[in-house]
Amino acid sequence: MKPEVTAFFDEATATVTYVVADPETRQAAIIDAVTDYDPASGRISRQSADRVADFVAEQGFKVEWVLDTHAHADHLTATSYLREKFGTKSGIGEHIADIQAYWRTVFDMPYVAADGTPYDRLFRDGDTFSIGNMEARVIHTPGHTAADITYVIGDAAFVGDTLFMPDYGTARTDFPGGNAHTLYASIRKILALPEATRVFVGHDYLPETRKDNRWESTVAEQRKSNRHAHEGVTEEEFVKLREERNAKLGSPRLLYPSLQVNIRGGDLPEPEANGSVYLKTPVREAS
Numbered sequence: 229m230k231p232e233v234t235a236f237f238d239e240a241t242a243t244v245t246y247v248v249a250d251p252e253t254r255q256a257a258i259i260d261a262v263t264d265y266d267p268a269s270g271r272i273s274r275q276s277a278d279r280v281a282d283f284v285a286e287q288g289f290k291v292e293w294v295l296d297t298h299a300h301a302d303h304l305t306a307t308s309y310l311r312e313k314f315g316t317k318s319g320i321g322e323h324i325a326d327i328q329a330y331w332r333t334v335f336d337m338p339y340v341a342a343d344g345t346p347y348d349r350l351f352r353d354g355d356t357f358s359i360g361n362m363e364a365r366v367i368h369t370p371g372h373t374a375a376d377i378t379y380v381i382g383d384a385a386f387v388g389d390t391l392f393m394p395d396y397g398t399a400r401t402d403f404p405g406g407n408a409h410t411l412y413a414s415i416r417k418i419l420a421l422p423e424a425t426r427v428f429v430g431h432d433y434l435p436e437t438r439k440d441n442r443w444e445s446t447v448a449e450q451r452k453s454n455r456h457a458h459e460g461v462t463e464e465e466f467v468k469l470r471e472e473r474n475a476k477l478g479s480p481r482l483l484y485p486s487l488q489v490n491i492r493g494g495d496l497p498e499p500e501a502n503g504s505v506y507l508k509t510p511v512r513e514a515s
Contacts, residue, residue, distance in 0.1 A: 371411025
């Protein structure tokens with residue numbers, strides 16, 4: 229099976245949203261959609277999500293699923309918006325409940341139920357589901373966070389932040405629940421897929437070695453030349469490299485706004501007593 233895959237690149241967050249369609253039935257899924265958010269003004273818009281929705285309408289696709297690969301820490305998801313717009317189902321990995329349990333305490337959001345709500349389906353490792361006549365399979369690929377999953381749909385794997393393009397490498401592992409040893413094992417699962425499998429990544433941060441954004445490679449290319457995780461890299465070497473890189477990274481610009489929204493599937497926090505909605509930033513003394 230070879231699904232039709234259309235990518236939408238969000239310049240502001242370097243995020244890639246995918247529309248994955250069955251060419252026979254014209255049924256489709258949307259993966260890792262983006263809500264536009266300006267932290268300086270506090271304004272939210274749906275332009276990026278509407279661009280995806282307009283494309284779906286133009287192509288005559290019927291959206292069966294709106295999916296997330298994990299609770300993103302660098303952009304606000306548009307899953308709830310598109311789920312409602314298309315009257316369809318949403319899905320994410322079952323370990324979103326662990327992410328909700330941690331971050332609802334950080335943000336003092338007791339109304340967040342640590343049970344995967346509001347997603348319609350919580351996928352376990354090995355679960356399958358359908359998009360038209362295509363079977364999709366779920367692989368639990370933690371390490372970046374505890375909840376990351378990969379969707380394998382026909383000859384395509386949507387890996388979220390587990391892998392990036394070969395010339396960029398892999399995702400950080402220093403978020404709560406992240407672990408470099410675990411990420412190494414997850415990458416091995418992906419690289420065990422057939423060599424011709426198309427690998428679609430969740431971001432492209434444009435390394436200095438090229439001028440254009442890219443988001444598609446193959447398992448064969450990743451095995452051969454991923455700068456962090458090619459076949460010749462041992463677990464010990466990978467963990468050392470990954471943890472050294474983690475130590476040099478600052479927090480994502482939209483870390484706190486993203487997580488407050490994304491643990492609710494894209495819904496904003498509940499309004500305060502004055503009727504306004506706020507996105508909180510925890511304050512700590514400098515060490």
